């Protein structure tokens with residue numbers, strides 16, 4: 764079971780990837796986590812990545828790919844890949860190192876993405892995420908878990924959301940067409956609740 768999950772920010776792909784990982788007993792692979800783990804391991808390569816990030820630069824594709832290849836090779840029974848590929852080049856490269864069986868596309872419309880992200884608040888202390896509509900905090904502006912103040916992330920502000928959507932349409936749409944042509948794309952239309960989405964996921968994966 765070699766899977767990819769794709770969707771815009773706010774589509775809930777992280778939540779679904781986690782559910783898939785737990786229910787189908789396959790690792791949830793996120794390239795962000797791989798980079799953090801490599802740095803935490805204290806390896807020479809991790810040290811190099813840390814320097815790049817500390818300078819505020821993006822980790823080069825070839826370095827991400829190196830980490831990814833190692834992890835994919837170690838995941839013989841399958842995986843769910845989240846946050847990669849982000850553009851057509853990466854999709855083509857990935858094609859050379861793994862045979863992807865199913866690509867799940869969470870199709871959430873732009874206005875819904877804007878609505879979800881602009882009502883999202885995060886705890887400054889523990890990182891817990893709340894949503895004014897779907898998951899409000901019990902005491903206004905305070906985290907249920909630790910009582911710290913909630914804030915809106917810079918990338919959840921209207922201008923930043925618009926920019927993220929533009930990038931999604933420009934970079935990620937071609938990936939969707941790429942997998943559709945290969946016959947491995949499964950699309951799930953937007954739903955209110957994560958468990959409704961997961962019901963659709965189970966229909967696809969069996």
Ligand SMILES: [Zn+2]
Pocket residue numbers: 886887888889890891906907908909910911
């Ligand atoms: Zn908290």
